[in-house]
Amino acid sequence: MKHLLYRVRQLLSLAVLCCVSALANADAIKLGLSVDQLFESRVGVLNAIKSEAQKQGFEIIEVVADGDPQAQNSQIQSLVTQKVDAILVCAVDQNTIERALLGAKRKGIPIVAFDRALPDSRAVDAFVGPDSITDGYLAGQYTAQQLAQIDGNIQVLELLGALNDQNGIDRSKGFNDAIAELPNVEVIAMPTDWDSARALAATQNAFQANPDIKAVFAATDTHIPSVETVLYDIAKLHPVGSDQHVVVTGVNGSNDGYQATLRGNADGIVVMDLHTTGVTAVQLASALINGESVELNNVIPGNFYTTSNIEANKANIWGAQ
Amino acid sequence: MSLKHRLSAVNWLPIAAATLVACILLSLLSSSFMSYTNLQSVLVQASVTAIMAIGMTFIIVTAGIDISVGAILFFTSSLFAKLMMDTGSYALAFACALLCATVLGALNGVLIIKYKITPLITTLATYTMYRGMAIHLTGAQNIPVPREMGFLGNGKLLSIPVPILLLAVVLAVGLYLFNATRFGLYARAIGNSAQSARESNLPVNKVTVFAYALGGITTGIAALILLARVGGLQSGIGIGIEFTVIAAVVLGGTKLSGGDGTIVGSVIGAIFLVLIDNGLNLMNASPYVYDIVKGSVLLIAVVIDKVSVTRQQQHLLNQRAARIRATG
Structure with missing residues (x-):
């Protein structure tokens, strides 16, 4: 009998422990993190999100769509079913996930878009990401300054990103706005x-078609090694400062861009502030959960570093860490 | 058989003709097109797809398909880059990368044979698995490869770019296996009818696994060239390349239903696809027209191919009907 009572007491203690643990988990704020796909800069933002969430005591449920908009749609619905308190989303495609986002909105779940703006969405409460127009503009402004002394028609090669990617489109717009200040430039x-x-x-x-190209702008600096390879093959890879140097700029902040600028083959790169993007995303979600009002658009412009100051700013370049 | 009908039996002839027409048109539209340097660039740019297309031809000819080749390419590149970073040993990195690519390809074949699941579904599943393995291996980080590795992608041997030489070697081996070995003959027989091949005691399982393993090793070779060309691993590498490779094979004259194929046609198909991009680049075309032009050209090529195949089949039917009438 004594033994039986002991067993019952043990079982009751276990049950109480389970309930307390469940209640504790239920109290923790859960953030649903819906990611388009994993690549270097995206992992940088995710690390900042996770680090800030941990600091604030939030739990993260992360799902990755691997570039599949339908999968992302289902994953967002699954986050709603799991009763997350807010959703942080980087969309593969806005149109496909809008219905799932509206479903979350109807359940009162705040939505923060990060890195990729969803300008036409009726569900998103806030956006935080790069100021891609300014980022492109900074690279364009530098290129225009370098080419200002050249007479006659100047050809500039622009390596675009994906044509349906808002960041790629905005970087191109910013670059072209700046370079248009020179009347004799053909992009x-x-x-x-x-x-x-x-x-x-x-x-x-x-x-091949335009051997006199004077500058190259890469929408992502991960393309700069490819540019270096071509310039080397055609004997046009001359360091910054040389008369025959082809001006090379890019946007991102990867190690590829950092190393190329350090070598003097590239002139400079615009570095995105991934850490601030991630931290701000969590802070916006936290404010929305607490019922506070927040800014709809929160853009974080990048910093342009050139061969003269890139080494001194290594600590600010996410790809160089 | 008349010359006309003998020519119509050469299944890579339509794509060769289309490539010739494209070359003539592009040389009229762009003065830089016909230069030696540009034609060499086209071949170098086509080498990765062409090498993969040679392997894919063996798979498609057995009535199979492998849509995981892009993921195998990503995993192989990741493994190579990671091993180079961690050990600095070229021998180890090359051996492990090529071995892994072969094993991953063969694994597709084994799964298809053992569980009798359709190749499309099997390789769709392994596509996701292999990509996941690659991302797990590298943590989705970009990894640079040593600069001397660039020789494989951008170097020259006897004044010929290394990727072109590698393509020539893979093409020679592919032609030999396809046309001069029992393996090639059995692969076509399996594609025509796996049931009949089994009933004839052909080693269907072995040949199928070997065809997928060939697809794996050619993808491994292509992965190393691509890695060398772009100077490092990026997590987007290989995304969507499977469709370009399959398009090259089908454009080249290999039937998706299996049984009939051509190695030369697949290589020309890969060159044809690169020509479109090259031509648009040389003409400084608007970036928004690329997909329209590529889609339209592909559609026209597929329609021409379909019409020629239908005519060929009609001709065979007419011949058979004439024989029956003559004997009757």
């Missing part, structure tokens, strides 16, 4: 779909 735009092999082929072909 030769080539699509790359963020693919370095396509960037390499496009650069090769562009220099």
Whole structure:
């Protein structure tokens, strides 16, 4: 009998422990993190999100769509079913996930879009991400300054990102706005779909057809090694400061861009502030959960570092860490 | 048989003709097109797809398909880059990368044979698995490869770019296996009818697994060239390349239903696809027209191919009907 009572007491203690643990978990704020796909800069933002969430005591449920908009749609619905307190989303495609986001909105779940703006969405409460127009503009402004002394027609090669990616479109717009300040510039735009092999082929072909290209702008600096390869092959890889130097700029902040600028083959890169983007995303979600009002658009412009100051700013370049 | 009908039996002839027409048109539209340097660039740019297409031809000819080749390419590149970073040993990195690519390809074949699941579904599942393995291996980080590795992608040997030489070697081996070995003959027989092949005691399982393993090793070779060309690993590498490879094979004259194929046609198909991009680049075309032009050209090529195949089949039917009438 004594033994039986002991067993019952043990079982009751276990049950109480389970309930307390469940209640404790139920109290923790759960953030649903819906990611388009994993690549270097995205992982940088995710690390900042996770670190800030941990600091604030939030639990994270992370789902990755691997570039599939339908999968992301289902994953967002699953986050709603799991009763998350807010959703942080980086969309593969706005139109496909809008219905799922509206479903979350109807359940009173705040939504923060990060890195990729969803300008036409009726569900998103706040956006935080790069100021891609300014980022492109900074690279364009520098390029225009370098080419200002050249007379006659100047050809500039622009390696575009994906044509349906808002960041790629905005970087291109910013770059073209700045370069348009020079009246004698012709921009030769080539699509790359963020693919370095396509960037390499496009650069090769562009220099075949237009051997006098004076500058290259890469929508992502991960394409700069491809540009270096082509310039080396055609004996045009001269360091910054040389008369025959081809001006090379890019946006992102990857190690590829950092190393190329350090070597003097690239002039400079615009570095995105991934840490601030991640931290702000969590802070916005936290404020929305607490019923506070927040800014709809929170853009974080990048910083342009050139060969003269990139080494001194290594600590600010996410790809160089 | 008349010359006309003998020519119509050469299944890579339509794509060769289309490539020739494209070359003539592009040389008229762009003065840079016909230069030696540009034609060499086209071949170098086509080498990765062409090498993969040679392997894919063996798979498609057995009435199979492998849509995991892009993921195998990503995993192989990741493994190579990671091993180079951690050990600095070229021998180890090359051996492990090529071995892994072969094993991953063969695994597809084993799964298809053992569980009798359709190749499309099997390789769709392994596509996701292999990509996941690659991302797990590298943590989705970009990894640079040593600069001397660039020789494989951008170097020259006897004044010929290394990727073109590698393509020539893979093409020679592919032609030999396809046309001069029992393996090639059995692969076509399996594609025509796996049931009949089994009933004839052909080693269907072995040949199928070997075909997928060939697809794996050619993808491994292509992965190393691509890695060398772009100077490092990026997590987007290989995304969507499977469709370009399959398009090259089908454009080249290999039937998706299996049984009939051509190695030369697949290589020309890969070159044809690169020509479109090259031509648009040389003409400084608007970036928004690329997909329209590529889609339209692909559609026209597929329609021409379909019409020629239908005519060929009609001709065979007419011949058979004439024989029956003559004997009757």
